[in-house]
Amino acid sequence: MTWTRREFTKLGAMGTAAMAVPGAFAQAEQRVGFAVIGLGVIADHFMRGARQSQHCRITALVSGHRDKAERIAAEYGVPKESIYSYEEFDRIRDNKAVQAVYVALPNSMHAEYTIRAAKAGKHVFCEKPMAVSSAECRQMIDACKAANVKLMIAYRMQYEPLTLKCIDLVKTGQIGTVGAFESQFGFNIQPGVWRTKKALAGGGSVFDVGIYSLQAARLFTGEEPVEFKAYAGTVHKDDPRFAEMEESIEWTMKFPSGVVASCASSYGAQMEGFMRVHGVNGMIEMGPTFGYDGTTMKGRGKGGVRWDEVNSEKDPKQFEREADHFAECVLNNREPKTPGEEGLRDLTYVEKIYEAAGIKL
Amino acid sequence: MTWTRREFTKLGAMGTAAMAVPGAFAQAEQRVGFAVIGLGVIADHFMRGARQSQHCRITALVSGHRDKAERIAAEYGVPKESIYSYEEFDRIRDNKAVQAVYVALPNSMHAEYTIRAAKAGKHVFCEKPMAVSSAECRQMIDACKAANVKLMIAYRMQYEPLTLKCIDLVKTGQIGTVGAFESQFGFNIQPGVWRTKKALAGGGSVFDVGIYSLQAARLFTGEEPVEFKAYAGTVHKDDPRFAEMEESIEWTMKFPSGVVASCASSYGAQMEGFMRVHGVNGMIEMGPTFGYDGTTMKGRGKGGVRWDEVNSEKDPKQFEREADHFAECVLNNREPKTPGEEGLRDLTYVEKIYEAAGIKL
Numbered sequence: 001m002t003w004t005r006r007e008f009t010k011l012g013a014m015g016t017a018a019m020a021v022p023g024a025f026a027q028a029e030q031r032v033g034f035a036v037i038g039l040g041v042i043a044d045h046f047m048r049g050a051r052q053s054q055h056c057r058i059t060a061l062v063s064g065h066r067d068k069a070e071r072i073a074a075e076y077g078v079p080k081e082s083i084y085s086y087e088e089f090d091r092i093r094d095n096k097a098v099q100a101v102y103v104a105l106p107n108s109m110h111a112e113y114t115i116r117a118a119k120a121g122k123h124v125f126c127e128k129p130m131a132v133s134s135a136e137c138r139q140m141i142d143a144c145k146a147a148n149v150k151l152m153i154a155y156r157m158q159y160e161p162l163t164l165k166c167i168d169l170v171k172t173g174q175i176g177t178v179g180a181f182e183s184q185f186g187f188n189i190q191p192g193v194w195r196t197k198k199a200l201a202g203g204g205s206v207f208d209v210g211i212y213s214l215q216a217a218r219l220f221t222g223e224e225p226v227e228f229k230a231y232a233g234t235v236h237k238d239d240p241r242f243a244e245m246e247e248s249i250e251w252t253m254k255f256p257s258g259v260v261a262s263c264a265s266s267y268g269a270q271m272e273g274f275m276r277v278h279g280v281n282g283m284i285e286m287g288p289t290f291g292y293d294g295t296t297m298k299g300r301g302k303g304g305v306r307w308d309e310v311n312s313e314k315d316p317k318q319f320e321r322e323a324d325h326f327a328e329c330v331l332n333n334r335e336p337k338t339p340g341e342e343g344l345r346d347l348t349y350v351e352k353i354y355e356a357a358g359i360k361l
Numbered sequence: 362m363t364w365t366r367r368e369f370t371k372l373g374a375m376g377t378a379a380m381a382v383p384g385a386f387a388q389a390e391q392r393v394g395f396a397v398i399g400l401g402v403i404a405d406h407f408m409r410g411a412r413q414s415q416h417c418r419i420t421a422l423v424s425g426h427r428d429k430a431e432r433i434a435a436e437y438g439v440p441k442e443s444i445y446s447y448e449e450f451d452r453i454r455d456n457k458a459v460q461a462v463y464v465a466l467p468n469s470m471h472a473e474y475t476i477r478a479a480k481a482g483k484h485v486f487c488e489k490p491m492a493v494s495s496a497e498c499r500q501m502i503d504a505c506k507a508a509n510v511k512l513m514i515a516y517r518m519q520y521e522p523l524t525l526k527c528i529d530l531v532k533t534g535q536i537g538t539v540g541a542f543e544s545q546f547g548f549n550i551q552p553g554v555w556r557t558k559k560a561l562a563g564g565g566s567v568f569d570v571g572i573y574s575l576q577a578a579r580l581f582t583g584e585e586p587v588e589f590k591a592y593a594g595t596v597h598k599d600d601p602r603f604a605e606m607e608e609s610i611e612w613t614m615k616f617p618s619g620v621v622a623s624c625a626s627s628y629g630a631q632m633e634g635f636m637r638v639h640g641v642n643g644m645i646e647m648g649p650t651f652g653y654d655g656t657t658m659k660g661r662g663k664g665g666v667r668w669d670e671v672n673s674e675k676d677p678k679q680f681e682r683e684a685d686h687f688a689e690c691v692l693n694n695r696e697p698k699t700p701g702e703e704g705l706r707d708l709t710y711v712e713k714i715y716e717a718a719g720i721k722l
Contacts, residue, residue: 179596179630180609182545182623188641229590231613233621235540236641248541248639250623252611258594262543262611262623269540269639270661278609278630280549280597300631 032327033059035084035098035122037113039068042127043104045292046154047076049319050102055327059097062089062113089113093120100125100150100330102323106200107207111136118147125326127154129211130343132202133361134351137344144340152326152336153343155215159321162295162311166277166284167219174301175279178221178259183213183275185290186248186266189241196241196267203361204232204245206350210265212273212290214349217253217261220277225253225261225349230357236268251353292318393688394420396445396459396483398474400429403488404465406653407515408437410680411463416688420458423450423474450474454481461486461511461691463684467561468568472497479508486687488515490572491704493563494722495712498705505701513687513697514704516576520682523656523672527638527645528580535662536640539582539620544574544636546651547609547627550602557602557628564722565593565606567711571626573634573651575710578614578622581638586614586622586710591718597629612714653679 034056036043050056060082063069069083084092092098100123103113111131114124124144130137130153144151157163170178186209194200201207206214218224230251234242241247247268253261264271273290276283284299284307292315298308329336354361395417397404411417421443424430430444445453453459461484464474472492475485485505491498491514505512518524531539547570555561562568567575579585591612595603602608608629614622625632634651637644645660645668653676659669690697715722 175631177596179594180545180547180611180625180627180632182543182611182625184541184543184637184639186541186639227592229592229613231588231590231615231621233540233615233619235538235619237619247619248621250541250543250613250621252590252592252613252623254592254594258596258598258608260592260594260609260611260625262613262625264541264543264621264623266541266639268641270536270641270644271541271637271639272644274637276545276632276635278545278547278627278632280629280631283631283633 030331031055031057032099032123032330033057033097034125035060035062035092035095035101037062037089037101037103038105039063039065039072040104043102045316045319046102046104046323047072049316050323051076052316053320053324053327055331056323060084060092060095062086062092090116090120092117092122098122100326103127106194107202108132108200111140114140114151115143118143118149121147121149123150123330125152125154125323126343128343128346129202129207129350130340130347132207134344134347137340137347141340141344150326150329150336151340152329153338153340154322155338155342156318156322157212157215157290158219158338159325160295160311160318162297162309163286163289166286166297169284169299169301169307170220170277170279171222174305175277175283175299176281176302178277178279180259180278181217181220181261181276182263183216184264184271185209185212185273186264186269186271188270189267191241196244198244201245203350203354203359204249205265205267206249206353209290210249210263210353211346211350213263213265213275214346216275217263220275221255221259221261223255223257223259224345225255227254228252228349228352228356230353232357232359234268239268241267246357246359249353249357251356292316391692392416392418393460393484393691394418394458395486396421396423396453396456396462398423398450398462398464399466400424400426400433401465404463406677406680407463407465407684408433410677411684412437413677414681414685414688416692417684421445421453421456423447423453451477451481453478453483459483461687464488467555468563469493469561472501475501475512476504479504479510482508482510484511484691486513486515486684487704489704489707490563490568490711491701491708493568495705495708498701498708502701502705511687511690511697512701513690514699514701515683516699516703517679517683518573518576518651519580519699520686521656521672521679523658523670524647524650527647527658530645530660530662530668531581531638531640532583535666536638536644536660537642537663539638539640541620541639542578542581542622542637543624544577545625545632546570546573546634547625547630547632549631550628552602557605559605562606564711564715564720565610566626566628567610567714570651571610571624571714572707572711574624574626574636575707577636578624581636582616582620582622584616584618584620585706586616588615589613589710589713589717591714593718593720595629600629602628607718607720610714610718612717653677
């Protein structure tokens with residue numbers, strides 16, 4: 001099914017209405033058509049999330065593998081003429097069934113395809129990390145502003161209810177003033193994957209998984225870090241996976257109020273996603289967290305209250321939520337909760353973390 | 362009951378036998394008489410542990426509070442003439458019922474009373490941190506060597522079975538090569554206590570609780586840290602508790618193999634004792650840990666094995682174990698597993714951590 005002129009007209013009206021009436025949201029039947037750029041693992045999660053969403057549909061695919069793309073197109077009801085190679089991507093401008101793109105490419109290609117999509121008049125929903133440098137992030141923000149399209153970075157955890165509940169508990173003072181924070185996320189990466197190539201990934205595991213811990217530190221403290229110190233280390237010195245990047249990295253951060261934090265990420269050591277925030281009157285930990293489902297929290301707060309919860313929603317629910325948020329922003333002409341500026345902030349910090357570790361990106 | 366000449370003779374024979382026959386240990390009826398120096402909270406744990414131990418008995422008390430000392434003396438069957446004030450401490454030399462002292466004083470007094478005890482010919486079991494500086498640690502080691510008495514630092518966790526099991530799982534490769542480690546320990550300290558006075562404590566929370574994380578990092582990696590970076594932070598800037606020391610501190614360490622680690626401690630933010638060690642094939646976390654009981658571990662290792670265990674032994678079991686180890690070392694003329702040199706290493710690192718945080722001790 002493709003987007004009809006009638007639906008477009010209604011969409012335009014809705015958008016105007018949403019701007020005029022704060023609080024108005026897209027109606028259930030309205031759907032944003034997405035072109036998915038890059039058909040790897042994360043795109044699969046996204047497409048399954050979009051399929052069960054209220055406001056998204058997959059209407060085009062961009063891939064270098066025609067066979068794979070045709071198979072997926074059949075699965076999602078995408079017409080064959082809406083399959084694009086990277087070379088012919090700019091023709092997507094003329095596809096009226098596509099209002100937005102989902103950028104699920106290797107990190108180094110995020111900027112190029114975000115900018116090309118913006119120039120084609122398409123809204124951009126881009127995977128994290130936003131890009132391989134803060135300079136690229138700025139170019140992406142500028143391009144989307146110039147084209148008057150939305151730009152949202154896929155920070156799943158900011159749309160995950162249990163994470164949001166924990167942040168709210170902290171913000172409403174349930175554990176008292178926060179003094180310190182820690183988080184880790186890492187895994188033992190497969191050899192040969194693009195994430196181990198600096199030219200594609202931008203750098204090591206902070207770009208990929210460490211960015212979750214960085215995000216969490218900012219969200220749970222409610223502050224922006226101002227100073228960074230770090231050590232990178234490689235135990236498997238002859239391992240080709242670590243020829244172009246560190247194996248593990250641990251960094252500490254200082255925040256304006258005096259909060260201190262430390263985080264770690266790794267491509268060699270297994271680090272199930274985890275975080276702890278420490279207040280005067282209690283603490284909250286999430287672990288496992290940052291994964292596609294099964295997010296878990298426990299803690300204790302003021303007055304002896306104890307928390308112990310699991311989000312039992314299953315993957316791809318997180319993708320569905322973030323996709324729907326972006327679609328609602330598109331449909332109602334609203335700014336996403338995690339715009340390009342949020343991705344830029346993180347990339348600025350990622351650069352500082354690697355600089356502190358003595359690693360040139 | 363006091364030590365008899367007959368028991369002493371047997372002890373001498375056992376000592377010789379133990380030196381000659383590796384693996385020989387003290388017989389159940391042999392007990393080392395301890396003078397407890399300082400009658401605070403930790404001394405209470407120790408005395409209860411000693412009471413249920415195989416090889417220890419409390420035979421003297423050293424305190425500035427005669428009433429308190431008499432009450433405790435009655436409870437533990439210590440004769441009134443074996444209660445000493447700090448001024449008259451050196452007279453303990455003549456008390457044949459005292460073979461060892463347990464130093465449970467504020468940190469700044471550890472060196473003085475260890476050295477005085479050694480000069481009085483008594484073996485020394487000293488609480489952690491060993492002292493307030495590495496220089497003091499060296500003096501303590503020298504004094505005990507010169508007097509030919511044992512010196513052991515009370516690193517409880519090195520005598521806690523579940524911690525030892527976890528270390529063994531790591532050392533035997535059950536989670537593969539270790540790449541990274543993290544640990545935290547901290548609490549919201551009461552105002553006015555001696556630990557908030559730099560002259561008595563030596564410095565902030567690393568001396569008290571951070572030293573557990575530091576120890577754990579060394580034990581679980583099996584390596585000695587070679588580089589340190591740190592941030593100290595104080596959120597409650599006008600709080601008199603933090604007039605002389607930082608509120609929270611987060612530090613990272615690098616180890617020779619390339620392992621990286623980060624640890625945190627705090628006197629303002631609640632940080633239930635916790636540690637995680639990350640290997641190529643799995644990870645182990647302990648939390649809560651470092652406490653007097655209830656130590657908990659879970660993890661996953663090679664071949665999909667999963668661990669989930671709690672040590673359900675109750676306080677003061679840990680104190681009993683470490684006291685018995687020390688007594689066996691005294692009775693059998695063996696070197697304790699955690700001698701003064703172990704305390705010296707940690708103090709050297711504590712000094713480096715504070716230096717890295719820009720804090721002058």
